[in-house]
Amino acid sequence: MSFEKTAKRVLPASNVERAKRWLGLTDEQNNLSGYLFVLPNVIVFSIFLLAPVLYAFYLSFNEWNILTAEGTWVGLQNYVSVLTPLPWENNWAPLRDPTANLWWYSMKNTVVYAVGTVPLQIYGGLAVALMLDKRIRGKKVYRAAYFMPVMLSGAASAVIWIWLLSSNGIINSFLQPLGLAHNWIGDPSTALGGLILMAIWGGIGFNMILFLAGLQNIPDELYEAARIDGASRWHRFRHVTWPNLGNTSFFVLVMAIIGSFQVFGTALVFSDGGPYYSTTTVVLLIYQRAFEEGQMGVGAAMAFILFLIIFVFSYYQYRYRKSEEVEY
Template structure:
């Protein structure tokens, strides 16, 4: 467990500092030299990030203030009109019609669809991955086979998964062939159930990835903590609550944030599964950005929607980071 008092830690830190200073003097290096070497090692990644990621993002932000012609690669400055057009009419100013009628405001309707998708998939992906990881972390016969089976959906491309699941959920698909005749339904073609099909596909594909992260976190928990808990008479639930869960704090934070970001950025499976239909039932925000910007040519309008979505994701991620438990478990 963590040492009480700071004497041992202070002594170790002083010894480490002296060793580093001595080695640096023998090699003719200094702290400034080490910093420069670190910057030089990071420089290629920083250059690639600036050119291929940061640069296009800033350019898209610039385009969002224009009525942009993608063929001529030029535009007319219109200020914040694209942002106003995206947000108007606001749901609260129009009897919440944009949340129920896609023709009132497609952006708000697609944002509602994305939120419903996130609420329906993220908890199942996270807790499903944790449950599978807990089972496979034990001594189970054929554990490697089970791990590969659960991770296999992650190895398929989103397009292949969407085509496969659309075939499963079609009116003449495999799902209906296994159901009684009175339960048969066109799951992929009905606006009331199409989004559920996309969510089912996302959960099926997301559990395996989260399982890997949780397995890595579980294997970093010292076995001595479990042995001490057993000696104290802790039940399986108490060992999970007081040993496993606190030690998975950083893993939980990472998995939750990444799962929500991924849910708000869902695009490929919705596009291939039903191209946003039927009747906007699976039109997520990123899919709407693609349709407006590349299919309809309204690049400025699409860029404005993209940055509004970015602000929403950034605000949530920052909130999670600021409010997460910063305390780390010491051994």
């Protein structure tokens, strides 16, 4: 039954067109059955995802007690307390001293983590995908081996790397005879580097699968034409492979950056944000404020500030990508 016929039964004739415009329906898209098919998903999404998000937004304006489920309205005070002092105040102290403002210090850790992981995850995944896209013996075994870290949980990966990087771990057993042994996890100057190394190890395999899917969608005729024209291997990659991986590389970049800003489980298990807040990331700080210290309003405010940062980044990345697309 079309939407127009159904609407005429319950609405005056003058309001049918207004209802269609409100629902965004055109003459070619007036089938009510389509809306009925998506209605269960919309209901589930609204109850279990949208409603908790809206409720958390309400909590961000309250000083909320999770035990009594009662709160006091404080307006923007939670947001002000999170963001002040600003990072450029007091000679950039919030970025250097966690006691000045732990939010900005954790944001600095998160940005350093993103800068250290995203490029190597992307280019490492692309390099592995290019190697495994060729006809080599045991290709499926290599693919499974590179993808294996992705199948591990963050907690399991963190335990493995603690075993490797601890003061009496495997790496130090090789460095001890050379006099280079070091407490990699217990030193604030190297703990974040260990977290970055673990993220690169786990992220390359995931990006490899995405790039492999993109490589297999490139027509062989393009490579044949390039070879006939005398293009070298580098020129085939530059003018054939990379342009045809545009959508894949854009997706990988956005997902890698969003994932780096949401790192939580590995940082929690790896060193619980220490030593001296050197591995405290934004999401880990939100968890500590909300669930360990009971400051639900402050934690919710932090969560929505982080949401705004990721949303703005994703939006402008999408706009930039659309501006570079060429229409034929």
